[in-house]
Amino acid sequence: MTATVEAPAGMDLLRFATAGSVDDGKSTLIGRLLYDTKTIFEDQLEAVEQVSKARGDEYTNLALLTDGLRAEREQGITIDVAYRYFATPRRKFIIADTPGHIQYTRNMVTGASTADLALILVDARKGLVEQSRRHAFLCSLLRVPHLVLCVNKMDLVDYDQAVFDRIADEFTSFAAKLDAPDLTVIPISALKGDNIVSRSENMPWYQGPSLLHHLEHVHFASDRNLVDVRFPVQYVIRPQSSQHPDYRGYAGQVASGVLKPGDEVMVLPSGLTTKITAIDGPAGPVDEAFPPMSVTLRLADEIDIARGDLICRPNNAPEVAQNVEALICWMDESRPMRVGGKYAIKHTTRGVRAVVRGLNYRLDINSLHRDESATELKLNEIGRVKLRTTVPLLADEYRRNRTTGGFIVIDETTNRTVGAGMIIEAS
Known part of the structure; x- marks a missing residue:
């Protein structure tokens, strides 16, 4: 078995996260996807087979392909967020395998x-357990636009349709509240x-797509905000070379919206307006830029622009705000978050104190x-918090723009x- 599938350049990249309770089979599922799409190498497979035998498993334990930490392998649990890459002829994928334990809620959020x-x-x-509902709620909180519920281990319930229908109905009614x-x-x-790469013969009653078919065909391009232009400036490029003595460009990643040469734009926080004269991509000039492209903008006027500034449309700007209300997931096990606490905030390319x-x-x-x-937030707890920043943030509501x-x-x-x-309100 070798890694043979090569995705053509310029293909869609779908990022998806796996979640579930302990022992629901997340790592096995990802191992199965990697194995069946031929994106693992022979030496990886051999190593997994050897560890499986040493552990006394009666089968090749594909979960070992993703549980990379020694503690994870020894304990049979997932601790850290493991990122895995695979590709099919249709699409590229990045998987974030997140832990199932309640004490790793912060890893799931990440x-x-x-x-x-x-x-x-x-x-x-x-069936549905507390963790299933918790993870579904967190996904809705984080505005993940597409949810897939995989009812796993159908082989252990004799592929019974009634079992599947009961779980599907229960989850659907719960998801309706989210x-x-x-x-x-x-x-x-x-x-x-079964139903991973191809439709299963063991479940003829199921008429839907296999998991991989759904991942390859789910439409997610329209999930991106192409209306509100947001371009946080990451770096000012001035090469000072004899070939380009007057070159000045503003590099960053397009957070949302579409930018084209000739567009009128505004720079925040100064509020000055100018026009885009050219957009440079990694391989040269491009006709337009959209998320998540990394580009360099060249502007008609010499405006004082620095890292942390934001380029937007004159009539469509984010809030310039020092008072922010946000849902915060606390990730520090040593010290809780308390009222009066002072912290640094990293928001897009801007760093402020709050x-x-x-x-x-x-x-x-x-x-x-x-x-x-409540008077504090401890590890893994989530709360609605009021912040006051020393310098204004250039912010949108999280439900409108996950980046800003x-x-x-x-x-x-x-x-x-x-x-x-996640910002709820900025003023």
Whole structure:
């Protein structure tokens, strides 16, 4: 078995995160996808076969392809977010394999924050458990636009349609309470390969697509915000070469919207307007730029622009705000977040300092209950927080723009990332 599939350049790249309770088979599922799409090497397969034999497994344990940490292999659990890449002739994929344990909620938030699709696994024998609902809620909170529920281990319930229908109905009614715009439910067996790459003969009653077919065909290009132009400036390029003595470009990644030469744009926070004269990509000039392209903009006027500034449309600008309300997932096990705490905020390419002005409530992600008496956020807890920043943020609501609506919280004394935030309101 060799890695033989090569995706043509310029193909779609779908990022998806896997989530589920412990032992639901996430790592096995990813191993099966890598194995069946021929994207693992012979030596990798041999190593997995050897470890499987040493552990006394009666089969080649494909989960070992993704559980890369020694502690994960020894304990049989997933701890860290493991990123895996594979490709088919139709599309490229990046998988974020996130842990199932409740104490690793922060890792799940990290993995799902950039995902186009979330794949939630449940064990057909157990049905929906608390973790299934928690992960679905977190995915809706993080605005992941597509949800796939995989009812795994169907081989252990004799491929019974009634079992699948009961779980599918229960999850569908729960998802109706969430902001889950697109939901697909697929019965699978990751261990046996049923409905993973091709339709299973063991479940003739299931008329939907296989998992890989769905991943290859799910339409996600329209999920990107192409209306609000947002271009955070990452770097100012001035080569000072004899060939280009007057070159001045502003490099960054398009967060949203479409940019073309000739467009009138505004620079924030100065509010000055100018026009785009050219857009340079890695291989030369391009006719337009859209997310998630990394490009360099050249402008008609010499405006004082620095890293952290943002280029947008004159009549469509983000909020320039120092008072921000956000949902924050706390990620620091050593110190909780308290009112009055001072932190550094990394928002797009801009770094500012902030103080916590208030904690409106702490959210119980199991019951969705709001605890308004809470005074702090501990590890893995989520709450609605009021922040006051020293310098204005150029921000949108997270539900409108995941890039300009998201930020990370940094402890200035240790330089550690201690929280991730989603802006609800900026003023």
